[in-house]
Amino acid sequence: MTAPGYAGDYSVLAMARSEAGVLEMRLHSDGGPFRFSAVARAQLIDAFGRVGADRANRVVILTGTGDDWCAEFDRSPAMSPDPALTLAERWGVQFREGRRLLAALLDVDVPMIAAVNGPALIHSEYLLTCDIILAAEGAAFQDKPHLDNGVSPTDGVHVLWPDVLGSVRGRYFLLTQQRIEAADALALGVCNEVLAAEALLPRAHAIAERLARQPDQTLRGARVGLTQRLKRLVTADLPIGLALESVSALAKA
Template structure:
């Protein structure tokens, strides 16, 4: 489902049936993400938000790794000795921008985790709206093994997905978590045999691509914001989202199809 370009063979991209397929393609490095790859993925996610032809996004990888973390060897050289503030700036403009690009994408994003997802690679998967995993996939909070603090939004994402105690267990020990255990914890929506992963991703992405795209975008925003909101704020946001959504063609089509007892035909606007 993915086709690359000569200009950027390490990130393959294809648009098929309203689905933007973004595939990390450095299998020899378990898809450890470089600076250039990160910037390309961020750009493709921004394009997906703006392009009405894109109705859903799938993130995946080639080979045995989904994404084995960050590979900083391709980062632009600073040209000077590191000074206080450089590390925080690098994280803010790098790993955090990548995770924010997934969270802020206006189209639903599916992670099809084909193999090891470690460090920022695990957080890239957890930031997606839906996570599908091959039964051979593993998730590793690898930071503690290197004496590092989790970055790329890990301490934000994990407690919201599995609670603070489970999040601390994963971060404190850095043990590899198999796909089946990740599903039981609630980090993965569905685990399937490796040979069935692409077909399931196609099926789920296809269903999303046929859905009311703007309603899905607003629902995504509401759910993400609800985790940081009080009830009054969340209820006000919900009412405002419904008000906005009722101006769309798809919302009116949904109501009309119900009244007319027929299947709706959503067009994404």
């Protein structure tokens, strides 16, 4: 395994690439479980843009570190928004970057495999942009932070979760902060396989290496074709959702 030349540019990502072009992207915070932050969001936008533009990447595996995929925020000053920004300006940045990050994920034009190593409680919708979702036995899916903070769950979760679960289940999931454990996620079609933690990444790499034997245009054509519908949904429904999220946050400030 080697690392792309840009791998060292991101404090929240570790990257390694096989000779066949399988790129593993591992989220982390200081080498431990990934904690979401304003800085992380900006880094991920840039990283997925570069990963998508790099033709040496032929399959992407997105995973986390330790026992959590993402279950906490990093609110340290170094990872937080510029304190000079007003509250309205900070939400303006979130509106702009929220659109760009989902677009960057969906614009990666090679197959993506999610290896969900633990609870995905924050921005679990990012995983739903992947084509194959594998979950460790200790994984879980939830949208926890929005209602915990009195903010509407409409930053992309309102597009992708009802699409996966169905309209009625998806709205229930978001409005009750339902936590879906791995076994139930498999039954509901949220993930494709549930594996022991130690088997998760080997299985992801086995699928990825097999896919990587396909012709390049076949891989890219499959990803582009399979994500067109999601792109249409996100393009149509994400902007108003982000605006409503911003309004709800400003109204309670």
